[in-house]
Amino acid sequence: MANRIPRVPVREQDPKVRATNFDEVCYGYNKEEAMLEASRCLNCRNPRCMTACPVGLQIPRFIAEIVADNIAGAAAVIAEDSSLPAVCGRVCPQETQCEGSCVLGVKGEPVAIGKLERFVADYSRDQAASGQCPQNTAGAACMPxxxxxxxxxxxxxxxxxxxxxxxxxxxxxxxxxxxxxxxxxxxxxxxxxxxxxxxxxxxxxxxxxxxxxxxxxxxxxxxxxxxxxxxxxxxxxxxxxxxxxxxxxxxxxxxxxxxxxxxxxxGLPKFMNIPGENLCGVFSANEFLTRNNLMKAWREDYLTPIHAGKKVCVVGGGNVAMDAARTALRLGAEVHIVYRRTEAELPARREEVHHAMQEGIIFDMLTNPVEVLGDEKGWVRALKCIRMELGEPDESGRRSPVPIPGSEFEIPTETVIMALGTSxxxxxxxxxxxxxxxxxxxxxxxxxxxxxxxxxxxxxxxxxxxxxxxxxxxxxxxxxxxxxxxxxxx
Amino acid sequence: MEVKAPRLAAAAQPGQFLIVRADEQGERIPLTISDFDANAGTVTIVTQKIGASSADIIALEEGEGFSDVVGPLGLPSEFVEMAPEQLSSMRYIFIAGGVGTAPVYPQAKWLHDRGVAVDVIIGAKTKDLLIYKEEMAAVCDNLFICTDDGSEGFHGMVTALLEKLVADGHSYTQAVAIGPMIMMKFTTLTAKKLDLPITVSLNTLMVDGTGMCGACRVSVGGKTRFACVEGPEFDGYLVDFDEAMRRQGQYKAEEAEANEKHVCKIGRGK
Missing domain, CATH: 3.50.50.60 (FAD/NAD(P)-binding domain)
Incomplete structure (x- = not known):
């Protein structure tokens, strides 16, 4: 039975090593791994994975092409519905969409649809680059x-x-x-x-x-x-x-x-509107990430500066908070995620939280900032927080956090990054x-x-x-x- | 320097700025627009060497180009939106400090072209650092010069000259100060003493310039504002200059390090 094969694990960079570099964390499947994983797909008559995909990717069809060792065919199927498969295979929250709807997931592990999509895209690109599969991206690779x-x-x-x-x-x-x-x-x-x-x-x-x-x-x-x-x-x-x-x-x-x-x-960053937010050393996650990603501040040969310091508190629990935290870690800081609910409520993709924990990010849960404290030069010296507990569920169905009176305390820090969402x-x-x-x-x-x-x-x-x-x-x-x-x- | 950017030149208004990037490795540098000509499709910018990125801009020679130019950014000066009858009752005094002289030019010109009373003070450390003298004289009613060392014009700071002008009987309804943050702070204090409303143009740190990063946030009247999209001009009385100056220096340590290491790559091999 195909579904007796356990989900094929994906190779990743060692957490200790990757915490010090900006190379990709996940290596993705090679062809053998992808074909084995693809063979787990039951090719359901009523593919719930496809219904759960916001762009309606024809998932069983492209997986069947992988099984048939026709990767170019799989790429063509994906291209009918998505122009960014290598991106989506990496950043989609598959656990709540395609993979979250996979029948295999009821009793065991769902098919690794995201990793398969990524494999098809990466493999096709590499083949095209080496001139073996020109039909996919004819001429595009050399464009400026x-x-x-x-x-x-x-x-x-x-x-x-x-x-x-x-x-x-x-x-x-x-x-x-x-x-x-x-x-x-x-x-x-x-x-x-x-x-x-x-x-x-x-x-x-x-x-x-x-x-x-x-x-x-x-x-x-x-x-x-x-x-x-x-x-x-x-x-x-x-x-x-x-x-x-x-x-x-x-x-x-x-x-x-x-x-x-x-x-x-x-694109507009939100702030908490608490005292001290305009101190030097308080950044929006947008600023921190834009400096690092768009402006490539992490690279010696680029001029845009970035400031992380020795210790960083990132406020928030979404994907952006994880990205900011893991970026600060790679710039050499000790990093805390400060989040007012618990791990179960973190809105970030599960894989990002898992990776962040592996890399040594410290999670301060049920903690909410009330003030940013500064030194005499106007720089951040600490984040003053209050302990929270979970109360009744709110409109989103999540239990809403309530402050515990008198539980204020300080987290000494050099930098505060606000990752509270955008509008x-x-x-x-x-x-x-x-x-x-x-x-x-x-x-x-x-x-x-x-x-x-x-x-x-x-x-x-x-x-x-x-x-x-x-x-x-x-x-x-x-x-x-x-x-x-x-x-x-x- | 003049930069060819037709869409930008067609859309630009006094008070707005643009962002340039000298090359792929460069920073995005916000610069105030010093002049614009929609017919020629050009905008003029003036810059001064501060850090590694501005050194790369200065190193550009005629006929070369920036890797990127984008704008216009920010809101136009308040008077651009004023009704003609209100405008005609205004008497402006512009206080320009150093490189801040350049962005004063299009504002004075815009007002002067419309018959509004405009006087301008240009201040600099010494006479060699005075810029835009002839150009400015052509677009204002009275031009006053001052230098810190007395090498030209009034011997003293712009604040002392402003006080002297008012004491001598010049009367103004609105002051506009553009220059270094510290100069705008003290000019605002002087204007307050003279009971003169004052607008300042804040040259804060920025990355994108479109409201995305919040690096430019300033406290104005106790509220946080983004200078890039809600400014760059604000009521001087309401600006927290001390905070703004601290925030402006946020990357000083990183910049000092970059200056040491930086070897300008532009123009090499010619």
């Missing part, structure tokens, strides 16, 4: 990182551009994160002329500035998948801030874009006519992604507030369908 020679298209030149593109209809995608890349890929496949506008100097959004190298290698994995999107004909213009450099109104009225997709994510940037909603937002600053959009302004669609964190890469991709694909329908009816 930035194809934007912004400001290459002056306003008055827009007409010329439109004509040279013949009958192709133009769609603007704002933001080159997972939502934007997924939306742009589908639209380009259907023959639209798509331009992605990115505010930063590199494409990828949160995949570039947020997720660290040791979880998602930038040059090896991310660049390659973004180049695959470019190879579909999608143009990416970096260094364009929609709402500042140019508005959505101008894109539609003057530059000939017939529809716009807003996938600008949730959408109001720049676009404030500078575009007819776009409504919710009280929390999220764009109002219906199930198809249509906003309150005709021709303007939105999806991902900009609509839902901070969520996951794969949910953003799903929303990008849904909006792509709606944009296609809108333009056909127009």
């Amino acid at each position: 990182d930035r194809d934007s020679d912004h400001p290459a298209i002056p306003l008055e030149g827009a007409q010329g551009v439109k004509e040279s593109l013949g009958t192709k209809r133009r769609v603007a995608v704002i933001g080159s994160g997972p939502a934007g890349l997924a939306c742009a890929s589908d639209l380009a496949k259907w023959g639209y002329d798509v331009t992605i506008f990115e505010a930063l100097h590199k494409a990828g959004g949160v995949l570039e500035y947020g997720i660290p190298e040791f979880r998602l290698p930038k040059d090896k994995v991310l660049r390659h998948e973004i180049d695959d999107v470019r190879a579909l004909g999608v143009r990416i213009e970096t260094n364009v801030i929609i709402g500042r450099t140019i508005t959505i109104d101008a894109l539609m009225d003057k530059e000939g874009f017939e529809a716009v997709f807003i996938g600008t994510g949730a 959408p940037n109001p720049l676009i909603s404030k500078t575009t006519q007819g776009l409504e937002t919710t009280r929390r600053g999220c764009l109002v959009a219906d199930d198809s992604g249509a906003t309150t302004r005709p021709g303007v669609f939105a999806g991902g964190d900009a609509v839902t507030g901070a969520a996951t890469v794969i949910l953003a991709m799903g929303a990008g694909r849904t909006a792509a369908k709606a944009i296609d329908a809108y333009l056909k009816a127009k």
Whole structure:
């Protein structure tokens, strides 16, 4: 029986060694391991894994191709629904989606769908790089990182551009994160002329500035998948801030874009609004991670500075908190995660928590900061916290933490990193006519992604507030369908 | 230096800034826009060597390019949104310190073009460090110069000159100070003494410049504000300058180390 085979373990870098470097933690499967793991799939008639996937990846089909030793075929199946398999295989919360729905998981361990997806993507990329499998990413590998020679298209030149593109209809995608890349890929496949506008100097959004190298290698994995999107004909213009450099109104009225997709994510960091938060040594996780990931502060040859110090407290329990903590650890600090609930409530992916613990991150649970204390020079010296206990369940179903009176204490620390979540940037909603937002600053959009302004669609964190890469991709694909329908009816 | 950036030049307004990156390894450096010409598609920036990254910018020669230029960022100056009748009743005094002189220029020019009364004080340590003198003289009613060492113009700080002007009978409805944080702090104290409202332009630390990182946060009237998206200009009376100065120096230790190690790579091999 196939399901008698235990889940094939995945090889990882030794925790003691990896705590001192930024190389990838997980090595992934080799072909033998992947084929063995793939053989565990029961190929269910009613694949619940597929229903649980936000982009509807045809999971049993691609796994069957692995079993049949046709990895290129597996890659082709995945490519029908996802342009970022090497990314998703690494960062999706599989335990609550595909793998969480796997029948094998009822009595034993589910099929390692994420690791298999990653294997297919990595294997295909390596084969293409060695020239053995050119069909997957023809020509893309040698493309430069930035194809934007912004400001290459002056306003008055827009007409010329439109004509040279013949009958192709133009769609603007704002933001080159997972939502934007997924939306742009589908639209380009259907023959639209798509331009992605990115505010930063590199494409990828949160995949570039947020997720660290040791979880998602930038040059090896991310660049390659973004180049695959470019190879579909999608143009990416970096260094364009929609709402500042140019508005959505101008894109539609003057530059000939017939529809716009807003996938600008949730980029604004939250703070706790406790005393001492503006002391030197208090950073948002966004700042800390952006310095390290986008600006590559961990590398000697890059100029952007980063400050971790000898001891760091990271406040929060999500994936971003784990990323910030493990980054600080690799920069040489002793790191504490300060979280107001217990381990069971940590919202981070299980694998990240597990890896963080293996690497020696200290978890201070049921602990909530009340004040950041400074020294006479205005630098952090300690984090004043209060002990918590779990009370009645709240709306989210989790037991809500309640402070224990009189239990305040100090954790001496050099640095405090706030990883409390993020909210959408109001720049676009404030500078575009007819776009409504919710009280929390999220764009109002219906199930198809249509906003309150005709021709303007939105999806991902900009609509839902901070969520996951794969949910953003799903929303990008849904909006792509709606944009296609809108333009056909127009 | 002038930088070709047509979209940015077309969108720029007085008071806004941009971010440049000299090369792949460089930092993202926020710089105030000193002038912009939508027709030519260019913006002008002025910089001074502070650290390793600004040294790389200065090393650029005519015809070379930045790896990245993005903007305009931040909110335009308050007067850009003012109604014409309100604007015509204003009498501005700009207090420019050092490199801060450059971003004063487009503001004075914008107001002067619209017939608003504008005086400008340019202050520097010594006369060799005075910039934009002729350009500024053409876009204001009265230009006053002061140097710390008395090598040109009034002998003393901008604060003393401002007090003297008011004592001599000049009257203003609004002051705007742009320069080093310490100069803006003391100019604000002087303005307060003179009962003169004052706007300051904060050159805080920034990474992205779009509200993402929060490195630029400042306390204004007891509330935390992001200088990149809610500024860079704020009411001087409300700014916590001491905190802002401490926060500005947050990476001094790391920067000193980088300066020691840094060998400028730009322009080598020519």
